[in-house]
Amino acid sequence: MMSESSDEQAAGQHYLVCGTEDCQENGQFYCNDCHRPLCEKCKDEHLKNPDTKSHETVPYRYRKQQLPVEKCKQHPTRNVDIFCQECKISICLKCFKKEHKSHDFDDLEDLYAEKYALWQGEFSKIQKYFLPSTQGMKTDIEDDVTEIKKIMESIRTSMKAEAESLKNLVDEVTSENIEHTHTMEISLIQMLKSQETTYDDYIAYLGKMNDEFQEYLSLTNKKLLFSETLRIKTIPETTRPVPPVFTKGKFSKDDISKLLGSVIVPNIKPEKRKIQPMEAVTTHMKSTEKQLEQTNEKSNVKQTLSLSSSVTKVREYSVPGVNSAYHVSVDKSGRLWVSNVRGNLVQTDLQGNQLQKIQTSGVWEGYHTATQDGDLIYTDKDKKMIYRITPDKKITEFIKTGDWRPLSVHSSRINGDILVGMIKDKEAKITRYSKTGKEIQNIQRDNQGEELNPHYITENINGDICTSAWNKRAVVVVNKSGQHRFSYKGQGSKFIPFGICTDVLSHILVCDSYYSTVHLLDQDGEFLSVILSPRLGINSPRGVCVDDENNLYVGQGNTNTVTVYTYLQ
Structure with a gap:
């Protein structure tokens, strides 16, 4: 229900107002019988009124869905509001009295609300369990693909090393065998040279004997008659060398395979991927919500928080060194970090x-965010670098973003992960890093093909990633796997969103610079109210954040003022 009481309200107060006539307060409650929003004051009066004191009033977010109006075909002036259990049809009261009086029936509005809640629950299961769990398994498969690639590359490297080792052994053995042939060759040749020398000596002996026989055979020589008969030595015997024979090795391809080893898949039954039971997820979510709703850590007493009926100004800072407050971060010590457009x-x-x-x-x-460890993380898009500042004021390079220019950054309150919104040329993406700077995930477009354009970025307690883009005139929210949850484009004719943050009740708060307002949404993107506007003293809101005490910090674009409010009780 929109306020239409004046042009000013139509232009600058586009929020859910109380349904009571002439009341313009925020409608934080809802009467399920009257089907209208109520402020806290009107709710109390509504329950005191004898005519309406039995009505069911609930916080607005838990309202019962109103039955769509449908006219009876038999009685066009009557609305269908009864469901006949026996005939399984929807009828009006007149039909019931006329034809179905003895039949059991249900109130169609209660039945519709019950079914709506049932399907809403199923829808919630898809968003909070089935999609994230399936996406998580898909991520596991992607991790397995990466692991398999690493393992196979390692095996190939080992195989090459094994082959190289065998090749080196073959070369070594071959070299030794060749060297042995040289030794054998030298030995055989030495033996043959010795035999040559034996025959050279024998030939020389024969020449000498030849000369001596010629002398004896001379006609004038009388010695032949008186000398002993000369005898010729026999020819020396030698042996032929036995040449070595090369015996080829006996091996096959299978022998080589055995030497080099082989790759096999172990005969092990594959392990089924673990699917976390829905009950475990639900229990974990409830546990997380309970932990985050504890606002008094010193006494460790659980307190139930809800929206206050009014927004109260707590304090105000004038920040030296800046002329505007486009983004605000609060560290663990309560100190402020504020940045301007320069x-x-x-x-x-x-x-x-x-x-x-x-x-x-x-x-x-x-472009800056306080971490759980007390550090500040900030981006420098020109240097394509993310820096870390420790409490002792030491600045170090934290993450290099390559070709991408980092615009926005947020430190998760859930696990300390670092979410970074980046741009390159006309592209944009969100990259998730661990608290140590290891890249975990990239989301460039959601599953509906919508680009994220994260000028401001934050994370809700349910894991949703919320982005705000003034150039796209929209807040775009995806779940932790990158699946589209919803887009929010304001309540009026114009919407220029800047700073965005969330609180422990999973509300989303976003600045609208066009109407100088701060909008409050629930975790599903449903508009709840405008909690800050010019009539409440705010002007040109740009940066927002919520501290550990659930205080809301709002920075303004035309001044260096940061104002602190309470809006939860």
Whole structure:
């Protein structure tokens, strides 16, 4: 229900108002019998009124869905509001009295609300269990693909090393065998040379004997008659060498395969992927919500939070060193970090005194975030670098983003992961890093093909990633797997969103610079109210964040003022 009481309200107060005539307060409650929103005051009066004191009033987010109006075909002036159990048809009261009086029946509105809640529950299961679980299994498969590739590459490297080792052994043995042939060759040739020498000596002996026989055979020589008969030595015997014979090795391809080893798949039954039971997920979610709803850690007493009937201003800071407050972060010590459109990033203490001032390339983006460890993370899109500042003011390079220019950053309150919104040319993406800077996930488009354009980024307690883009005039929310949850484009004719944050009740708060308002949405993107507007003293809201005490910090674009409010009770 929209306020239409004046042009000013039509232009600047597009929020859910109380359904009581002439009441313009926020309609935080709902009468399931009257089907209209009520403010807290009107709700109390509604329950005191004798005519309506038995009506069921609930917080707006838990309202019963109103039965769609349908006219009876038999009685066009009557609405269908009864369901005949016996005939299984929807009828009006007149039909019931006339034809179905003895039949059992149900109130169609109660039945519709019951079915609506049932299907809403099933829808919620898809969003919170089936899709994330399936996407998680898909991620496991992708991890398995990466692991298999690593294993197979390692096996191939081992096989090459094994083959190289065998080749080296073959070369070594072959070299030794060749060297042995040289040794054998030298030995055989030495033996043959010795035989040559034996025959050379024998030939020389024969020449000498030849000369001596010629002398004896001379006609004038009388010695022949008186000398002993000369005898010729026999020819020396020698042996032929036995040449070596090469015996070929006996081996086959199978022998080589045995030497080199082989790759086999073990005969092990594949292990089924574990699917977390829905009950475990539900229990974990409820446990997480209970933990996050504990607002008094010192006493460790669980407190139930709800929206307050009014927004109360707590304190105000004038931040030195900046002329505007386009983004605000609060660290664990309660100190403020504020940035403006000139790239100045300033830290102040609780009294508003400047502690640090850093020059960055940031403009109107949410480019800094406080971590669970007490550090500050900020981006520099020109240097394509993400920096870390420790409490002792030491600045170190944390993550290099390559070709991508980091715009926005958020440190998860759930697990400490770092979410970074980046751009490159005309593309945009969200990258999730672990708290140590290891890249975990990239989301470039949601499953509906919508680009995210994250000028500001935050994470809800249910794991949803919420982005705000003033150039796209929209808030786009995806779940932790990148599946589209919803898009929010404001309540009026114009909507220019800037800073965005969430709280422990999973509300989403976003600045609308066009109407100078701060909108409050539930986790499913349903508009609840405008909690801050010019009539409440806010002007040009740009940056928002919620601290551990559930205080809302709002920075303004035309001044260096940061104002702190309470809106939960």
